Every structure is written in C-alpha cells, then in structure tokens.
Amino acid sequence: MKIISVEERTIPLGSDTANAAISFQNMTASAVVVEIETGRGRFKGLGFSSYGRYSHGGLLRERFIPRLINITSGISGETSIQLLANVWDILMTNEKEGGHGERSGAVGVLETALWDAIAKSEDLPLWALLERDVGHSGDNGLPAGKTAIYASGGHYRSGSSDATEVAEETKQSLGAGYGWFKLKVGGATQAIDIARLEAAVQAAESSSLIAVDANCAYGGETGATQLNEIDQIGLRWIEEPVDPLDYLALAGCSQSLKTPIATGENIFSQADSRNLLHYGGLRPGIDKLQMDFVLAYGLTEYLRMIADAETLGWSRRDFVPHAGHQVALHAAAGIGLGGHETAAVSGGPFSRVSDDTVVQDGIASLSDTPGTGIENKPELFKLFQDLL
Ligand SMILES: [Mg+2]
Numbered sequence: 001m002k003i004i005s006v007e008e009r010t011i012p013l014g015s016d017t018a019n020a021a022i023s024f025q026n027m028t029a030s031a032v033v034v035e036i037e038t039g040r041g042r043f044k045g046l047g048f049s050s051y052g053r054y055s056h057g058g059l060l061r062e063r064f065i066p067r068l069i070n071i072t073s074g075i076s077g078e079t080s081i082q083l084l085a086n087v088w089d090i091l092m093t094n095e096k097e098g099g100h101g102e103r104s105g106a107v108g109v110l111e112t113a114l115w116d117a118i119a120k121s122e123d124l125p126l127w128a129l130l131e132r133d134v135g136h137s138g139d140n141g142l143p144a145g146k147t148a149i150y151a152s153g154g155h156y157r158s159g160s161s162d163a164t165e166v167a168e169e170t171k172q173s174l175g176a177g178y179g180w181f182k183l184k185v186g187g188a189t190q191a192i193d194i195a196r197l198e199a200a201v202q203a204a205e206s207s208s209l210i211a212v213d214a215n216c217a218y219g220g221e222t223g224a225t226q227l228n229e230i231d232q233i234g235l236r237w238i239e240e241p242v243d244p245l246d247y248l249a250l251a252g253c254s255q256s257l258k259t260p261i262a263t264g265e266n267i268f269s270q271a272d273s274r275n276l277l278h279y280g281g282l283r284p285g286i287d288k289l290q291m292d293f294v295l296a297y298g299l300t301e302y303l304r305m306i307a308d309a310e311t312l313g314w315s316r317r318d319f320v321p322h323a324g325h326q327v328a329l330h331a332a333a334g335i336g337l338g339g340h341e342t343a344a345v346s347g348g349p350f351s352r353v354s355d356d357t358v359v360q361d362g363i364a365s366l367s368d369t370p371g372t373g374i375e376n377k378p379e380l381f382k383l384f385q386d387l388l
Contacts, residue, residue: 001073001083001118004035004042006065006110007387010055013349017155020186020217026054026193026327029349030106033387034068038121045117046374046384049109050295050323056106057220064091064106070232078117079133087114097271104268104297111298112327112372119330120371126327127366131333134303137336140317142363147332149353149364151176152213152324152330153344154200163192163199170203170210173344174246177363180209180236182345186217190226197233210241213239216310219249227257237262237288245272251281262288265322268296277312284313288317292322300333307334324350326380329357333366339363349380 011199030049033041048268049056054090067090075090077083092108100320119126121146131144140148140298153179156167164181174180183200185193201207212231218227219239227241242249253261263283267273273291282289288307293302306316317338321328324342332340345348369375375381 001076002037003068003071004037006032006034006068006113008032008057008061008065008205009104009383010057011383011385013051015348018158018187019155019184019213020215022052023214024052027052030057030060030109031383032053032060032102032109032113033384033385034110035122036115036117038113040121040123043117043120043198044388045115045120045281045371047109047111047113047294047327048325048349048374048380049105050292050325050381051101053105053295056109058265059103059106060110062090062182063103064110067091067093069108071352079131080115081133081300083118084111084114084298084300087111088298091146098263100268100272100297105295108294108296108298111300112294112325114328116372116374123370125366126372127334128368130331133334136334139315140201140336140338141314142336144336144366146335146363147329148179148243148362149329150180150182150211150339150341150362151178151240151344151358152182152341154181154196156184156187158298161257163195166175166196167199167203170200170379175202177235177359177361178342178344179339180204182213182341184212185212185230186226187213190229194229194347197230199323201233202347207234208236214241216240216243218242219246221271221311224252224256227253228239231257231259233259235259238262239290241267246279247275247279251279253288254281254283260286260288262290264288264290264319265292270301270304274308277309277314284309284318285315287318289314289319290322290341291319292325292328293331294323299327302331326354326374326377329353329364330366330372333364347379348381348385351379353377
C-alpha cells in the first residue's frame with residue numbers, strides 16, 4: 001500500500017449545548033482524507049475526530065502526516081490488522097512512551113481514515129473486513145453486521161434545564177428504535193437533575209432504559225451523596241461519576257454503587273486502559289468500557305485494549321465506544337461489542353447513523369456499502385466537501 005496524500009481540515013462544531021464539565025460553544029474537530037494506492041487501484045478514506053477534544057490539525061501537519069507521506073517504498077502486511085499495525089509503528093516513530101495528551105487523537109483520526117480506505121480497497125464494509133480479519137466474538141447474541149444501539153442526549157441548553165424537553169427527547173429516541181437513552185447529569189442542582197431524570201424514566205416507562213452521564217461531576221463528599229441518591233433509581237448505568245484518571249475514587253464508586261458504572265472515553269492508550277482495569281475497581285460483566293478509539297490511537301490500539309481486558313475476565317460485550325463514529329458502529333458490528341452510541345438530536349456529525357443503516361428494536365443492521373459509510377451520512381459528509 002502506498003500513501004498518495006493526506007489532508008486535514010479543522011471544522012467548527014460550536015453549539016449552545018453543555019454538559020457538567022464543558023460548553024460546546026467553541027468546539028472544533030478534524031476531518032481527514034487519505035488517498036492510498038493498492039494493487040486494486042486508488043481509494044480515498046475519510047476520518048472524523050471525536051466530539052469534546054478539539055481538532056488535531058497542528059499535530060497532524062507537523063508530525064504525523066509527514067511521517068506517512070515520507071514512506072515512498074510502500075507499507076505491507078498480510079492482513080489488514082498487520083498492515084495497520086505497521087502503519088501505527090511508522091506514525092509513532094520517535095514518540096516517547098506515556099504522556100499521551102493530544103497526539104493519540106491525531107493518530108486516531110488518521111488511522112481511522114486509513115481503515116475506511118483499506119476496507120474500500122477490499123470492496124468490503126469495515127464490519128465485514130473486521131469480522132474476517134479479527135473475528136466476531138459471538139458473545140453479544142447478535143450476528144456480524146448488527147449491533148445494539150442507543151441514543152444519547154439530554155444536554156443542558158442555554159437558558160433551559162427543562163424536564164419536559166428531556167422527556168420528549170427520551171420518547172423520540174426510543175420511538176426511533178434506539179434501545180435506551182442517556183442524558184446528562186451533574187450540571188445543574190440535584191433537584192433539577194432528579195426532576196429531569198424522573199421525567200426521562202417516566203417517558204421510557206422503565207429505569208433500565210435510562211443511563212446518565214455525569215462528566216466527572218461527583219468527586220468529593222457532596223458528590224458521593226448525590227450519587228447515592230441517583231443509585232437508588234435503578235438506571236442502566238452511571239457514566240464517568242468522577243475524574244477518569246482518579247482510579248481510587250472510581251474504585252470507591254464501584255464499591256458503593258449497585259448501578260453499573262460506565263467509563264473510559266477519556267482513556268487514551270493501552271497503558272492507561274490497563275491501569276483503569278487494574279486499579280479502577282471496575283466489575284467485568286457489570287460495568288461498561290467506553291474507550292473512544294478515534295481519540296485513542298485508533299482501532300489498532302483498541303484491539304490491544306480489548307485483548308488485555310479479555311485476559312482480565314472482560315468480554316467484548318462490556319465495550320460500548322463513546323461518541324457515535326461510523327467507524328465505531330462498524331467495529332461494534334464487526335467484532336461483537338456491547339453496543340453503539342449515537343447522538344439523539346437530529347443534525348450534526350454525530351447524529352444518528354448512515355442512511356443505509358436500519359435501526360429497529362434497539363438493533364442497528366449495517367449495509368454492505370464498502371468502507372465506514374461516512375458518504376451515506378449527509379450531515380457528516382458535507383464537512384468533507386472541501387477535501388474531496
Ligand atoms: Mg460521556
């Protein structure tokens with residue numbers, strides 16, 4: 001495989017939403033297009049970075065794109081996994097261990113664009129390529145090409161913490177075929193949050209169809225009291241109750257909460273993932289791991305995290321990646337993860353799934369379109385127009 005070109009554009013994603021930790025007013029992301037040449041011709045791959053961590057254009061242009069472009073001899077590998085592992089080694093040339101910072105997102109978005117291109121070169125949807133080259137676990141009860149899917153939303157909007165709005169979003173999401181709904185907590189008073197939560201549970205007619213995302217709001221003693229109150233509701237999960245790198249506090253949550261905990265979207269490397277699993281007190285088979293591999297060195301590193309976790313008693317069905325990337329949808333359907341997240345509100349790059357994906361009864365059924373399907377997601381695809 002030869003790398004013909006790599007281009008990045010920084011895309012403004014500002015919106016008037018917020019969670020307990022940040023406002024999305026000045027948010028940006030990176031759109032990346034890579035062109036490769038293989039024995040079958042030239043193919044373009046598209047990658048889009050994650051929500052909540054800003055774009056990676058500077059790092060890509062200064063370090064990671066030149067490293068790939070400078071390989072004139074071509075890159076080989078007997079399978080897609082080996083090929084991408086070799087790409088990964090090239091990207092990480094002269095990078096020290098640890099201190100993952102922003103570079104893991106730069107590598108991640110570039111790497112996912114390459115997966116799109118390679119799947120197209122094999123004339124396969126990425127899920128089928130992953131099923132072939134990695135294998136499907138079979139332990140989530142679904143065949144390859146399908147995955148559980150849920151909708152997330154319930155953000156705090158400027159000037160509004162309205163429970164009625166949250167109830168409406170819950171109804172719409174479940175009515176559209178998503179399996180469960182997740183809303184934000186921790187960004188308003190506890191009384192407002194409980195009112196929002198009760199409205200969502202009532203709209204869903206079951207507390208197990210509602211999850212919450214605290215965006216790390218519940219550190220300290222007050223937080224523990226608030227968490228304890230939320231724990232009594234019987235929710236599907238409580239996401240990021242405390243700082244993602246405070247394993248001691250997280251282990252405390254695991255001991256005191258009966259509700260499943262979901263975390264991992266701010267864990268950016270295999271080494272960080274190992275630390276989380278060893279010291280975070282999380283419970284295999286109960287808690288959920290949400291590593292966002294577009295932020296965390298890409299699918300190659302994600303497969304290493306999964307392999308580590310499996311040796312510690314975790315299953316792939318415990319993995320539910322963060323954010324709603326098309327590439328994550330394909331990973332979930334290809335290797336048998338626990339589900340896929342997508343934004344409940346319509347519009348925006350993380351909203352819903354590609355047009356050729358059928359969502360029904362909590363299950364997403366993917367099509368046979370080669371690649372990751374960004375071209376079939378108009379809101380997202382239009383962000384690539386300048387690059388194509
Ligand atoms: Mg989250």
